Amino acid sequence: MSKTEDSGVETPKADNFIEAIIKQDLAEGRIEKVVTRFPPEPNGYLHIGHAKSICVNFGLAETFGGECNLRFDDTNPAKEDQEYVDAIKEDVRWLGFQWAGDIRYASSYFDQFYQWALYLVKEGNAYVCDLTAEQASEYRGWATAPGKDSPFRSRSPEENLALLEKMRAGEFDEGHCVLRAKIDMASSNMNLRDPILYRIRKESHHQTGDKWCIYPAYDFAHGQEDAIEGVSHSICTLEFADHRPLYEWFLEHLPVPAKPRQYEFGRLNINYTVTSKRKLKQLVDDKVVAGWDDPRMPTISGMRRRGYSPAAVRNFCQSLAVAKTDGVVDMAQLEFFIREDLNDNAPRAMCVLNPVKLIISNFEEHINGDVQTVAAPVHPGKEELGTRELPFTKELYIDRADFSEDTTLGRKKFKRLVFGEYVRLRSAYVIKADEVIKDAEGNIETIIASLVPDTVGESPPEGIKPRGVIHWVSASHGKQATVRVYGRLFVHEAPDRGEENFMQHLNPDSLSVLQNCWVEPSLADAAPEGAFQFEREGYFVADRYDHQAGSPVFNMTIGLRASK
RNA sequence: UGGGGCGUCGCCAAGCGGCAAGGCACCAGGUUUUGAUCCUGGCAUUCAGAGGUUCGAAUCCUCUCACCCCAGCCA
Numbered sequence: 001m002s003k004t005e006d007s008g009v010e011t012p013k014a015d016n017f018i019e020a021i022i023k024q025d026l027a028e029g030r031i032e033k034v035v036t037r038f039p040p041e042p043n044g045y046l047h048i049g050h051a052k053s054i055c056v057n058f059g060l061a062e063t064f065g066g067e068c069n070l071r072f073d074d075t076n077p078a079k080e081d082q083e084y085v086d087a088i089k090e091d092v093r094w095l096g097f098q099w100a101g102d103i104r105y106a107s108s109y110f111d112q113f114y115q116w117a118l119y120l121v122k123e124g125n126a127y128v129c130d131l132t133a134e135q136a137s138e139y140r141g142w143a144t145a146p147g148k149d150s151p152f153r154s155r156s157p158e159e160n161l162a163l164l165e166k167m168r169a170g171e172f173d174e175g176h177c178v179l180r181a182k183i184d185m186a187s188s189n190m191n192l193r194d195p196i197l198y199r200i201r202k203e204s205h206h207q208t209g210d211k212w213c214i215y216p217a218y219d220f221a222h223g224q225e226d227a228i229e230g231v232s233h234s235i236c237t238l239e240f241a242d243h244r245p246l247y248e249w250f251l252e253h254l255p256v257p258a259k260p261r262q263y264e265f266g267r268l269n270i271n272y273t274v275t276s277k278r279k280l281k282q283l284v285d286d287k288v289v290a291g292w293d294d295p296r297m298p299t300i301s302g303m304r305r306r307g308y309s310p311a312a313v314r315n316f317c318q319s320l321a322v323a324k325t326d327g328v329v330d331m332a333q334l335e336f337f338i339r340e341d342l343n344d345n346a347p348r349a350m351c352v353l354n355p356v357k358l359i360i361s362n363f364e365e366h367i368n369g370d371v372q373t374v375a376a377p378v379h380p381g382k383e384e385l386g387t388r389e390l391p392f393t394k395e396l397y398i399d400r401a402d403f404s405e406d407t408t409l410g411r412k413k414f415k416r417l418v419f420g421e422y423v424r425l426r427s428a429y430v431i432k433a434d435e436v437i438k439d440a441e442g443n444i445e446t447i448i449a450s451l452v453p454d455t456v457g458e459s460p461p462e463g464i465k466p467r468g469v470i471h472w473v474s475a476s477h478g479k480q481a482t483v484r485v486y487g488r489l490f491v492h493e494a495p496d497r498g499e500e501n502f503m504q505h506l507n508p509d510s511l512s513v514l515q516n517c518w519v520e521p522s523l524a525d526a527a528p529e530g531a532f533q534f535e536r537e538g539y540f541v542a543d544r545y546d547h548q549a550g551s552p553v554f555n556m557t558i559g560l561r562a563s564k
Numbered sequence: 565u566g567g568g569g570c571g572u573c574g575c576c577a578a579g580c581g582g583c584a585a586g587g588c589a590c591c592a593g594g595u596u597u598u599g600a601u602c603c604u605g606g607c608a609u610u611c612a613g614a615g616g617u618u619c620g621a622a623u624c625c626u627c628u629c630a631c632c633c634c635a636g637c638c639a
Contacts, residue, residue: 242568264569324570
């Protein structure tokens with residue numbers, strides 16, 4: 001019985017099928033404690049799809065008072081790296097989860113796996129096969145055609161034992177032979193046609209170094225890892241459903257300490273992006289993005305750098321169903337949760353992205369000194385957060401998009417500053433645009449305006465109706481900043497689909513760097529990863545690495561919802 | 565074509581024989597010193613299709629169709 005994490009009304013969510021199974025297992029006494037695990041292979045960075053899996057696994061453990069392990073499924077040293085191990089640990093922690101006990105590694109069970117391989121050989125359930133990869137493929141048969149037995153299938157246990165020892169001792173070259181389970185070459189399930197247990201890889205492993213030159217295959221490792229750790233419910237994605245019979249075969253034929261059960265649910269897909277470590281790695285390797293944590297990446301570290309909060313990502317994941325349908329979730333659904341969280345929590349601030357100077361011609365007439373300090377709420381919905389001080393000066397910056405010379409523009413259509421008309425400067429005065437100064441090319445250089453006295457926090461006199469409210473920054477006291485604005489990485493809603501290469505659907509304008517932005521003074525002191533709402537624009541975050549007090553750098557997290 | 569899985573609103577999804585929840589998106593109003601937020605209302609006589617069982621079906625049966633996964637010494 002989980003609840004939405006939203007602060008709103010507690011809507012009890014219906015049990016998903018796994019929760020229903022767990023409740024029954026608990027009720028029937030089949031298990032006494034729920035133990036799950038999140039088992040990534042350290043061959044890339046985690047993405048939003050893994051975030052769902054993390055939430056499901058850790059969430060289940062939490063719901064039922066159990067435990068969830070973080071286990072690296074590191075059975076293929078050729079593709080793995082310590083860098084990924086470190087990044088994954090950080091991502092899981094950042095999301096807000098704590099694994100039970102120490103980090104687990106499949107590689108720390110290698111000795112046990114080898115003992116179990118010997119056991120299988122002795123029982124006559126496994127054999128060393130010398131078929132080449134191509135030959136093995138032929139022998140495996142086809143979906144409609146049964147495979148045929150390998151000529152090495154009938155080797156005696158003694159012979160197999162000797163051969164396996166030699167494999168382990170490094171006496172054979174890579175590819176020379178493999179250890180296979182003796183199951184059924186005619187099975188309609190291809191996974192049961194004598195699957196590979198061990199292959200030779202003369203590769204140094206990030207955890208075990210050069211201790212091994214043979215490595216267990218996924219199928220020969222996963223169920224046993226779960227058994228060793230006492231995992232009660234081994235949850236994975238749909239594509240492993242065909243492996244379940246094999247998962248169970250090993251648990252039945254080996255003297256394992258427990259019998260975990262595997263359940264599969266649909267993996268998360270989101271439109272306008274890709275969620276495949278292989279493809280994300282290609283984006284990184286081809287330098288299409290700046291790295292795994294580029295804010296445009298759907299990786300956990302990318303979302304972090306983009307300014308998504310862990311809570312928002314978790315809320316999104318919890319809004320998703322744990323079911324067997326595989327659908328494509330609309331990016332708008334993720335964005336809803338990002339905005340919801342940021343709207344509630346991000347302090348407000350002002351930033352002019354595309355500045356044009358505005359001079360208050362009657363500044364001296366109404367204001368003593370060079371600057372008047374006006375107060376603005378940190379968060380209009382949360383008075384308890386207090387106010388921030390803004391320096392109002394003679395020269396200001398407003399956004400070019402907030403001014404128009406076209407006096408025929410309707411008030412509903414353009415709620416900003418129009419030549420000869422009034423507009424409210426947020427938290428400050430109502431002003432009127434009196435004059436426009438242009439350069440030789442006719443571009444607007446400066447707008448001369450006049451303020452309406454006594455309008456800070458007060459309504460303007462009768463007859464003066466500001467078209468709207470615009471944001472501004474003091475030209476003399478504001479700070480210049482760099483703002484990186486992001487668009488979706490792909491133009492196509494399903495870049496994966498079809499035969500075409502997903503790289504063809506990249507959005508050439510997914511990043512624009514604005515270097516002449518102006519932020520209110522206090523923002524120069526923002527802490528890295530500090531999130532703000534730049535009013536009327538959207539949510540922005542001080543870059544985790546590049547933002548510095550002297551030279552502020554913000555990343556656009558997401559724009560405000562724009563109505564018509 | 566063999567095996568596995570799955571089809572309920574544009575998207576996600578509840579529903580488990582008693583008369584189609586909810587969220588996102590969208591549309592229409594209201595409030596508003598953010599065209600944001602917030603508030604109100606609208607949005608599947610129909611559940612991939614066709615038969616059948618039943619007083620009654622999205623829920624049971626039959627057939628058909630669609631889509632996804634599997635033929636790595638990847639996970």
